[in-house]
Amino acid sequence: MGQALGEGLNATGRFNVAALVDEHEPRELFGGRYVRSLNELDAGSIDAVVDFSSPEGVARSAAWCTEHVVALVVGATGLSDEQRQSLHDTAAHVSVVVASNFSVGAVLAERFAAAAAPYFDRVEIVELHHDKKVDAPSGTSLATARHIAAARRAAKQEPLVDPTTRFSVEGSRGADAADGVKIHSVRLPGLVAHQEVLFGSPGEGLTIRHDSFDRQSFVHGVALALDAVDTTPKFIDGISSLIN
Numbered sequence: 001m002g003q004a005l006g007e008g009l010n011a012t013g014r015f016n017v018a019a020l021v022d023e024h025e026p027r028e029l030f031g032g033r034y035v036r037s038l039n040e041l042d043a044g045s046i047d048a049v050v051d052f053s054s055p056e057g058v059a060r061s062a063a064w065c066t067e068h069v070v071a072l073v074v075g076a077t078g079l080s081d082e083q084r085q086s087l088h089d090t091a092a093h094v095s096v097v098v099a100s101n102f103s104v105g106a107v108l109a110e111r112f113a114a115a116a117a118p119y120f121d122r123v124e125i126v127e128l129h130h131d132k133k134v135d136a137p138s139g140t141s142l143a144t145a146r147h148i149a150a151a152r153r154a155a156k157q158e159p160l161v162d163p164t165t166r167f168s169v170e171g172s173r174g175a176d177a178a179d180g181v182k183i184h185s186v187r188l189p190g191l192v193a194h195q196e197v198l199f200g201s202p203g204e205g206l207t208i209r210h211d212s213f214d215r216q217s218f219v220h221g222v223a224l225a226l227d228a229v230d231t232t233p234k235f236i237d238g239i240s241s242l243i244n
């Protein structure tokens with residue numbers, strides 16, 4: 001992701017990549033420099049940190065950005081409550097954007113799913129990612145399930161009840177993410193990031209699918225986030241509010 005974002009943001013002509021931070025030196029630096037830690041950087045030369053690393057890396061970035069009043073954009077998923085709280089703490093000092101998905105198409109698909117939710121009897125989510133993704137289910141699928149559940153509650157609908165009562169293999173019906181909305185996770189080599197939301201009612205179905213075939217699909221959303229952050233203290237959850 002660091003390579004994809006470095007390439008994509010640099011190509012926009014609107015952003016300068018100051019540094020790529022990693023334990024291992026990247027193949028390309030896109031005009032920046034390589035450092036192993038944020039502590040090696042002059043904070044005065046940095047406007048924002050973009051962190052897609054890991055929950056532990058995000059916590060370190062949050063502490064550094066808080067200390068130096070540098071804006072933070074976070075795309076790592078699988079954050080614990082404590083790690084997420086550290087981002088809220090940082091947002092008391094400087095702008096922070098946190099999103100489970102920076103693809104504009106994925107965010108729009110999430111909106112469409114919430115809009116459709118009150119009109120169908122049942123819904124399930126299938127999320128498919130590359131086999132190097134270590135957390136499941138994806139942050140995008142969790143956010144989608146929560147928005148669907150909220151839309152159903154707003155329409156005075158009851159939580160979904162799984163009609164399956166006999167299981168040959170426990171867990172085969174997926175995970176209950178919110179109010180009975182099931183998520184099924186797939187991890188395979190060759191994939192990047194994909195999601196299907198499947199709705200069903202008597203006599204009809206609706207499938208909302210989004211595919212990220214390349215990590216460049218996340219660059220536009222990160223650019224929107226970078227345009228939105230500065231030294232003003234604020235917390236922006238997701239990029240939906242940045243898409244008109």
